[in-house]
Amino acid sequence: MSSLFATAPAHAQSAKATGDVDLSARLQAAQSDPKLNESLFKTGRKVAAFCANCHGEGGNSPKADTPNLAGQNPAYLLEQLRQFADGRRRNEFMEGMIKAMTADEKVGMVLFYAAQPVTPKPPTKPALVARGKEYYGKTCFRCHGEDGRGGEKFARIAGQQPEYLTVTLKRYRVGQGVRTDPLMAANTKLMTDADIDAVVAYVTSMP
């Protein structure tokens, strides 16, 4: 399959767009080989020019319902690409988009976005943010970190777009449909809509 973005092969042994390329292994190879890293990063930057239509320049989304990709953790991003590809996570546009990407474009965009800074949002509604902080400190921090930046296995959520966060948390709470995850289902099951509003206000305000 040829690429949507007309990027040149990033390396002599460029990974093809076949489903059997191990994306995690390719990412690890790039992380320990500065030359490969640099060429895949360039590929990723080219791809990102297309994604910018919705996800914004450098992955800081201009739309409240579209996620930032800036500062997102590499392993999490790759896992979401896998979930869109195998139907565990549903979004018609993203599913089509990912089918058209080569393995190197996927790994390249992950390297590119992970390195982009998140633009902090001006603080709003201090009382709601304080309530959200209290809730966050009871559970969410255990996986997403005190600073909301997640880790190797967990998503960065600090500074994420508010509408996207609200919709996502409500999807997990339902426990079935376009996006599910057992850990997040367990952690949202008891949240009221008011809890979600407060946590979203806090998480969005995190730098």
Ligand code: HEC
């Ligand atoms: C037409 C708009 C649009 C374009 C263009 C687009 N995306 Fe998306 N993307 C979305 C929306 C909307 C979502 C949120 C889907 C959902 O969960 O409801 C999303 C979600 C994602 C996610 C999951 C993020 C997370 O935090 O879980 C990734 C990764 C992603 N897109 C990567 C890309 C890449 C890479 C490109 C470019 C090759 C791209 N997108 C182009 C609209 C777009």
Ligand code: HEC
């Ligand atoms: C036990 C670990 C754990 C706890 C506690 C937890 N999460 Fe998560 N969270 C995850 C995992 C794993 C994922 C990725 C799930 C997937 O692939 O859809 C995730 C994903 C998310 C996402 C989606 C990120 C994105 O970019 O789309 C949001 C938002 C989120 N969590 C918010 C929260 C909030 C708010 C809390 C507290 C109420 C919380 N999480 C508690 C493990 C956890």
